[in-house]
Amino acid sequence: MTFTYSSTSLTTTLAKVRMEIGDTDSTQVLFTDEELQVYLDSRGTDYLAAAADACDALAARFARSYDFETAGQSFKRSQQSKAYREMAGALRERAGGITTMDITKVDGYSDDILNQTTSTSSSTVNPRRRFYGEEDAIP
Numbered sequence: 001m002t003f004t005y006s007s008t009s010l011t012t013t014l015a016k017v018r019m020e021i022g023d024t025d026s027t028q029v030l031f032t033d034e035e036l037q038v039y040l041d042s043r044g045t046d047y048l049a050a051a052a053d054a055c056d057a058l059a060a061r062f063a064r065s066y067d068f069e070t071a072g073q074s075f076k077r078s079q080q081s082k083a084y085r086e087m088a089g090a091l092r093e094r095a096g097g098i099t100t101m102d103i104t105k106v107d108g109y110s111d112d113i114l115n116q117t118t119s120t121s122s123s124t125v126n127p128r129r130r131f132y133g134e135e136d137a138i139p
Contacts, residue, residue, distance in 0.1 A: 013040055013047040020051035020091060021058070030058060048095035055088035 010016055014036055017023075023030040031054060039050040039057075062084065065077035 013045065016047045017051045017054060021054050046095055048091050052088040052091035052095060055084045055091060059084035059088065
């Protein structure tokens with residue numbers, strides 16, 4: 001296994017991914033450099049998105065772990081999977097998350113649906129509901 005993390009050199013995207021996912025202990029590596037490079041190759045320069053993908057993979061890896069009790073001790077191994085899944089969500093938010101866009105009609109047939117760019121917030125009439133040509137009032 002190769003491992004090139006150095007706390008003094010965080011100039012490479014690979015080192016940044018390692019730092020974000022907490023894979024900084026060279027005695028217990030979670031990923032090899034080659035494995036992390038796969039996530040970086042698919043995300044380009046977006047190291048936060050690559051780190052989120054790596055966390056998803058770790059969540060899947062630890063999902064097979066189970067909770068158990070023995071000799072009066074309790075081991076909650078499933079918390080690792082949950083923690084990595086939450087970390088992946090937080091990293092995606094920092095990376096920009098999921099983008100959305102306004103919906104506009106383009107078919108030319110939906111006359112009862114206004115473009116989303118038109119504001120109807122001051123109206124008491126719902127333009128999406130029509131009954132025989134008349135608009136229903138918004139409750």
